[in-house]
Amino acid sequence: MGKSSSVWRRADTWFIVGVAAMAGSVLVVAAALVVLLSIQAAPAFQAFGLGFFVSRMWDPVDNEFGALPFLYGTLVTSFLALFMVIFVGIGSAVFLTQYVKGWIASVTGFLIELLAAIPSVVYGLWGIFVVAPWLRSRVEPWLAEHFGFLPLFQGPQLGVGLLAASFILAIMILPTVASLSRDVMAVVPAPLKEGALALGATHWEMIRTIVLPYSWPGVIGALMLGLGRALGETMAVTMVIGNRPDISVSLFAPGHSMASVIANEFTEATSEVHIAALSEIGLVLFLVTALFSLLSRWMVVRLMARAGREE
């Protein structure tokens, strides 16, 4: 008895060491990633310093590298996608949790989640063959006609460009936003909803005053996760953004993104400083996504505290 219990106690210790090591390895991998990327990026940082982030020149032939067009393209397309998806994502979550019950809700929810299972290269193909021509022939002329006074909707209508990339990204992050928002709205306590209705609130008033405020922190979290996904998306964006390192105000114009420039140029980069510049962009991309996920964490915690709930 005594012996077996001491054996078990030793096993217990080993178990703790084991799981601690597994948890630790995740941190080590993340740290290693940052360190190795930094080492690889060092030559570019030495050559261009902080000017790397404000220079719009990207010329591999002359070994002149600036990251601004890629930062710009990534941020503009991601935020535009987020903006496009806010209403559709939250609206569909409200509908699926507050208005329909039973099989319609589960089938529709399943179909939305299915969007997440489509490989991004397929989205890219669809973007090239369907979305870009449609934008060029219908949407962009319409926008130019009615909102052409805004610099956003001026210039040649090419189809492929920032607008196309944003549109594809919006569809790609929709399942994330919609299904997470749906999950948080589904758990709004029934007594609160009944309490509002029992006071003579209409269905919409109940949603506006109870469901939305209650699920707001979770919805913000869902949007931020969607944004994170959009920032890092590579394949589909590369296929429709146009891949030109320009900064133009017009959404019709082609652009470039951090992820797509790495995917496009890494195999062809021969000079050391070119590789280093791409590594530095990779590092920045990593930091930007990490920053947004920290920001979303912080926002969720703060909103929860303000709503008087703890997580």
Next chain:
Amino acid sequence: MGTMPDVGADQTVKIDVENLDLFYGKQQALFGVSMSVPARAVTALIGPSGCGKSTFLRTLNRMNDLIAGVRISGTVRIDGTDIYSPWIDVVDLRKRVGMVFQRPNPFPMSVYDNVAYGPRIHGLRNRRKLDEIVENSLRRAALWDEVKDRLHQPALGLSGGQQQRLCIARLLAVEPEVVLMDEPTSALDPISTLRIEELIADLKETYTIVIVTHNMQQAARVSDYTAFFLNGELVEFNATAELFTKPKDKRTEDYITGRFG
């Protein structure tokens, strides 16, 4: 006209239920319930778990509408108007017929905003008016003195008993005519229970109160009339003193003497 307990001739009927059947899908939960609830009095609904008393209560403000597959037949009239008629505005009905739930369900907002919730959704924006309504409602719910210094703090910081009184204040702020209470003290300690019971005694001067309770002593303490439900049927409905001392039905007698349930 539903079953009316033996009351004075001056007693008016507020809610008149006739031959009410209710089904959850295929399962029938209420069988031909007929009863007349007197105005400005407390009517208690008692009976063992699953006897249909809460279900019955929730037909009076059409809360059962929210549950899929619920079907009713028969009529429920409030002040002579059929509340299941297609011309009835359910939102308006729920404003007139308020409800207090089993567990306190304050909204996750401040004490003030909880009480002001009803008036606000019904369109009141005037700050001074709102202040007035909030204070009056809290006073009538016997909560004002305890919360007047923390009106803008989260309602969830109040104790369970205070939360339930807040829910009553929130209800009074929309000036209902009928107050339905679904076991309002079942989640509360004895002292909080006592305070709610005192409050009920005050409120019946103004409101018609229907209260579901698990607790027969509570029914005896707070109500003027008591209805005994069993297996979805209304077995007996009478003045509380009569029902508890001289039950007419054998099943009522068995229940109140603790032989089952």
